[in-house]
Amino acid sequence: MENFTLIGLMAATCTTLSFVPQVVHILRTGNVDGISLAMYSVFTLGVALWLVYGLILGDIPVILANLVTFILAAMVLILTLNKRRRLKQHS
Template sequence: MSLEWMGYVAATCTTLSFVPQAVKTIRSRDTSGISLWMYVVFTFGIACWFGYGIFLESWPMIVSNAITFLLSSTILGLKLKHG
């Protein structure tokens, strides 16, 4: 039996857990409590996970990391713009 369903559950949980923080930051534009270097490394790591998902042809990894990359790069951009 394939455990690919577990990948979908994990991808959904980790991506959805990131959404409230992203929405709050995007709405408020307040990035004072966010570490710039953490978001640089995190966003780079998500891009690597996305590439690895493409290599493995794993749709749970591809979709979840594409969404998380968009959210984290938006927050990183806000951090760079607003400090």
């Protein structure tokens, strides 16, 4: 494995894992008060585009990082939308 690929995989691991605490926090507490739907919507779209880019290039670090990040960011987005929809129904 090239050194550049290893650096890419390490960077991808760090940035991707940074989303795990947010997902765990929402799942444990149900608190989505500080989540910006606009930010997560644009971010999730951007990550999806990076994933497509990585697939086109066949770049494993870009593919893996963006696939996992897309799943985690989409989870935050979906959990936030669901929670806020339920809160509106009960108001």
